[in-house]
Amino acid sequence: MFDWLPYNTQVVLVGVTLLGVCSGVIGCFAVLGRRALVGDALSHATLPGVGIAYLLAGGKHFAFMLLGGFVSGLLGIGVLSILKRFTRIREDAAIAIVLSTFYGGGIVIATVIQAQASGGQAGWDTFIFGQSVGMIWDDAQWIMALGLVTLVIVALLFKEFKLVAFDPAFAHVQGWPARAIDFTMMLLLLVAVVTGLPAVGVLLMAAMLIIPASAARLWTYRLSRMLFLAAAIGAGSGIAGALLSSSVALPLGPCIILFAALFFLTSLMFAPERGLLARAFQRRRDRIALLADLRAGKEPI
Amino acid sequence: MQSSLSSAVTTKAPKLASRISILDVHDVTVAYHRKPVLWDVDLTLTEPCLLGIIGPNGAGKSTLIKAILGLVPLVSGSVQVFGQSVASQRKSIGYVPQRESVDWDFPVSVLDVVLMGTYGSLGWFQRPGATEKAWARQCLDMVGLSDFADRQIGQLSGGQQQRTFLARALAQQADVYFMDEPFAGVDAATEQAIIVLLRKLREQGKTVLVVHHDLRTAPIYFDQVAMLNVRLVAAGPTASTFTDENLHKTYGGRLAILDRLSQAVESQTRTR
Numbered sequence: 001m002f003d004w005l006p007y008n009t010q011v012v013l014v015g016v017t018l019l020g021v022c023s024g025v026i027g028c029f030a031v032l033g034r035r036a037l038v039g040d041a042l043s044h045a046t047l048p049g050v051g052i053a054y055l056l057a058g059g060k061h062f063a064f065m066l067l068g069g070f071v072s073g074l075l076g077i078g079v080l081s082i083l084k085r086f087t088r089i090r091e092d093a094a095i096a097i098v099l100s101t102f103y104g105g106g107i108v109i110a111t112v113i114q115a116q117a118s119g120g121q122a123g124w125d126t127f128i129f130g131q132s133v134g135m136i137w138d139d140a141q142w143i144m145a146l147g148l149v150t151l152v153i154v155a156l157l158f159k160e161f162k163l164v165a166f167d168p169a170f171a172h173v174q175g176w177p178a179r180a181i182d183f184t185m186m187l188l189l190l191v192a193v194v195t196g197l198p199a200v201g202v203l204l205m206a207a208m209l210i211i212p213a214s215a216a217r218l219w220t221y222r223l224s225r226m227l228f229l230a231a232a233i234g235a236g237s238g239i240a241g242a243l244l245s246s247s248v249a250l251p252l253g254p255c256i257i258l259f260a261a262l263f264f265l266t267s268l269m270f271a272p273e274r275g276l277l278a279r280a281f282q283r284r285r286d287r288i289a290l291l292a293d294l295r296a297g298k299e300p301i
Numbered sequence: 302m303q304s305s306l307s308s309a310v311t312t313k314a315p316k317l318a319s320r321i322s323i324l325d326v327h328d329v330t331v332a333y334h335r336k337p338v339l340w341d342v343d344l345t346l347t348e349p350c351l352l353g354i355i356g357p358n359g360a361g362k363s364t365l366i367k368a369i370l371g372l373v374p375l376v377s378g379s380v381q382v383f384g385q386s387v388a389s390q391r392k393s394i395g396y397v398p399q400r401e402s403v404d405w406d407f408p409v410s411v412l413d414v415v416l417m418g419t420y421g422s423l424g425w426f427q428r429p430g431a432t433e434k435a436w437a438r439q440c441l442d443m444v445g446l447s448d449f450a451d452r453q454i455g456q457l458s459g460g461q462q463q464r465t466f467l468a469r470a471l472a473q474q475a476d477v478y479f480m481d482e483p484f485a486g487v488d489a490a491t492e493q494a495i496i497v498l499l500r501k502l503r504e505q506g507k508t509v510l511v512v513h514h515d516l517r518t519a520p521i522y523f524d525q526v527a528m529l530n531v532r533l534v535a536a537g538p539t540a541s542t543f544t545d546e547n548l549h550k551t552y553g554g555r556l557a558i559l560d561r562l563s564q565a566v567e568s569q570t571r572t573r
Contacts, residue, residue: 032407156426163417167403173370174421174473175391221408221453 009246012199015140016238016256018147019196020212024234025154025227026192027209028216029185032223033165037092038080038186040206041099043193045076047106047202050127054113062139065127066194073190076102103202130201130253139198146195150188154227161185162223200253207257212237215264218271233263321384322347323477323508324369329378331361331368338364342378342533346525351503353513353523353539357552360530362512363399366479370396382477392421395475397466397483405455411465412450415440418472440471445494460491467495478502478509485514496522519543 005013030039046069053068054060076098083094110128154161163171164181171178189209196205216229241256272278326344330337339361346352354362367373369380371387382390395418418440419433429437441447444464449457454465463483470478484492499509503524513519519526520543527536528543528551535547 032404159420159423159428160425162409162413163420166407166409166414167398167417169367169372169398169402170396170417170469171420172372173391173394173396173479175388176420217408221455222410223408223413226408 011137011140012242015143016242017235018144020234020238021231022147022150023192023208024212024230026188027213028227028230029165030189030209031213036210037095039209041095042073043202043205044099045102046073048072051106051109069194127197128202130199143195204253204257211260211264215267218267218274325381327379329368330376331364332376340532349506349508350525351523352510352525353519354527355513355519356529363481366481393476395470395473395478397470397480399481400462411452414465415468415472418469437472440468444468460487463487480511482512
């Protein structure tokens, strides 16, 4: 379908489409579970792991760096839950502490790499800002594999995720392992973050999770439809961003996020019921109806 | 050690399986950090009943329910349902949490929420089918919300949200129900509808434990009461337990204020 595009752009398109779908779907659960900021902390928490993996592998090795990011992301989750559980530090403060500490650690490691001669022409710093030019077919295959696994798990555990996201206490009373199900959601969030890192970068990855989901939420009040819409918006932003980025040589991550933001703004304005315009019209209609009742001398019910 | 307060109903009709108590709360203590919320609570229910858990704010009423259901850790003590661990009796337990405990802007319909009550009878990965949906609609009908099945839950009034939770608990088809303030913030009509439903459950031989705030209605609604103020002050048949003495023990100085208030209201109505 995209035969007219250079081979590299085709690879990138496949990669970002699946990435958009996955982060859209997982982002829904993150947003509904009030985990938008946790997603941001997670993506920053992956950075030291990516750097250490780079040092250990002695160069850019995609799968190995993803693994490094995954491990340090897990560590981030661990620190976050320890702070939440055993201290009286508020959650927003705990998130900020984890986010900045891990990011700081990542930057220190970056400097070490930069100091080494071999790190000169880099490769690994793309994980901070994101880059598509370097994406090769192998990378895209990794994204596809992880993405498909994520989607299969969400499809299988849809009922369980929905229940735990809505009412974890009720889930527990019913006998579901609510904590484990919640942790699985968190793991999928981490997987989505890690796979998106090379393309979108640490700084903007959270937006990939939050913006499509928030836009989708405006159009529907059905969780299943929200997931599909968020997937479509994620994929759409990914494709549009990749095309723009490859045609005018702009960085991929920011391009994708700007398109996602465009989708969000459009939704915010025009969505039925929840959109700003629809709400303004509704307020006007309510007021006119109330005034009519008032003049007709009706009693309030 | 506290004296064990048993609330066994008069043993006029000994059932065959009578030796197994429905609920057995034994020496339960719960604390947040260093502060005890429940202190050495014993409560045994041997026959189906409609039990009101009453007590002042901060008395641990909700915590008692959460402790029984394993939602808060016990410092000491144990809980058994039908003579076995709570974890093994999940299918016979129904739960109505406090209305504020969930996000009512969550993208699900009323029917979706009620369907969640059937999840316990479904296995992993298994989705609710036509049977579950029909049953969920029946439960909605029982609380008078059949016309609201496809509404988003955020569009409901407080009373309707409460009835949605009740319908979800009914969908669980449990034998023992735990309800955390089902009457909080509902209109008079909903309150009536709910109490009629609870009595129906009671007639079907189910046991219903209700955290309740309103002292005026408590003796009318419940055949058994548990009066709680960190310790269990008294528990048993309402007629013999809901006494002035026990009320004062439970509410302490706070009831004096209530007394004066009600006297003031009475004298006002008399002068009118």
